Amino acid sequence: MAILQTLGVTSCVGGAVPFCGSAAEMLRDEFARQIPGQNRLKLQWHMLHPENKGSKDEKLARLNQSISQFTEYWTKENQTFLLVGGDHSCAMGTWGGVINGLRQPGQFGLIWLDAHMDAHTFATSPSGNIHGMPIAALLGRADEKLAAMYPSSDIIKPENLVLIGVRSYESEEYGLLKQAGVDIVFVDEIKGLAQVLIKAIDKLSLSCQIIGISIDLDVLDPEDAPGVETPAQGGIKAEELLAALSLINRHPKICGLEICEFNPEKDTRNKTLHLMKAIIEAFFVAPDKQ
Numbered sequence: 311m312a313i314l315q316t317l318g319v320t321s322c323v324g325g326a327v328p329f330c331g332s333a334a335e336m337l338r339d340e341f342a343r344q345i346p347g348q349n350r351l352k353l354q355w356h357m358l359h360p361e362n363k364g365s366k367d368e369k370l371a372r373l374n375q376s377i378s379q380f381t382e383y384w385t386k387e388n389q390t391f392l393l394v395g396g397d398h399s400c401a402m403g404t405w406g407g408v409i410n411g412l413r414q415p416g417q418f419g420l421i422w423l424d425a426h427m428d429a430h431t432f433a434t435s436p437s438g439n440i441h442g443m444p445i446a447a448l449l450g451r452a453d454e455k456l457a458a459m460y461p462s463s464d465i466i467k468p469e470n471l472v473l474i475g476v477r478s479y480e481s482e483e484y485g486l487l488k489q490a491g492v493d494i495v496f497v498d499e500i501k502g503l504a505q506v507l508i509k510a511i512d513k514l515s516l517s518c519q520i521i522g523i524s525i526d527l528d529v530l531d532p533e534d535a536p537g538v539e540t541p542a543q544g545g546i547k548a549e550e551l552l553a554a555l556s557l558i559n560r561h562p563k564i565c566g567l568e569i570c571e572f573n574p575e576k577d578t579r580n581k582t583l584h585l586m587k588a589i590i591e592a593f594f595v596a597p598d599k600q
């Protein structure tokens with residue numbers, strides 16, 4: 311059984327409430343509870359904790375720097391990885407690191423499954439929460455304060471980014487993405503998620519050497535994934551996401567999966583926790599072993 315390098319980021323420093331830091335540890339325990347011999351996936355866990363000193367901004371700058379060292383290494387080694395956040399601000403570290411690991415940083419593509427656009431800067435954010443800003447940094451549109459939390463000097467080209475499942479956003483972030491020319495697939499435009507995902511991968515494959523996938527659990531309908539920090543009604547059904555992920559399972563260009571924003575305080579009977587595990591298995595376990 312292949313071993314999947316997994317980085318758990320136990321941080322909610324960029325989020326609105328202090329609960330989403332426990333996803334990685336809960337998920338690690340959940341995988342450990344499996345009956346031996348029935349494991350379809352073996353995760354090699356590494357854990358990163360935020361420091362308890364310094365300002366929020368300093369903590370996030372250092373945390374993203376540490377995250378990026380892992381993903382840079384795995385990218386250079388051509389090793390597929392899983393990253394379990396934390397709030398979504400860790401995306402600056404995850405994908406900044408992947409970009410750092412590439413000889414041609416312009417050839418990185420990212421598919422972002424999220425109810426939100428996460429494309430604010432400090433100047434436009436209504437909440438000031440940094441989990442609503444990583445896309446602006448990844449596109450090189452950050453203000454100085456946000457740029458200090460992004461651990462790469464290279465960025466994602468707007469044409470190499472696709473947002474899928476969006477339904478909750480502010481006009482400033484929409485303006486930023488529109489102006490940059492980023493491809494956005496709003497949730498009500500999705501007829502079949504698998505089709506949308508395959509189309510995005512096919513498009514990015516033309517210009518990109520590798521492609522990453524970032525899943526904010528709030529892309530799902532709150533009925534299926536109640537345990538998220540910022541729920542938004544009218545999301546994608548869990549069944550549809552799982553089916554789509556098992557179709558793109560192990561696509562040769564995919565370098566890693568990031569999954570974020572689990573909030574156990576809002577979960578009901580571990581529904582979202584179990585779903586997180588199912589998402590990881592749908593994505594990483596070979597179809598004949600599922």
Ligand SMILES: NC(=[NH2+])NCCC[C@H](N)C(=O)O
Pocket residue numbers: 398399426428430435436437438439441442443478479480526528539540571
């Ligand atoms: N990663 C997230 N859950 N982002 C939600 C962001 C919500 C809102 N747009 C804000 O900036 O505050």
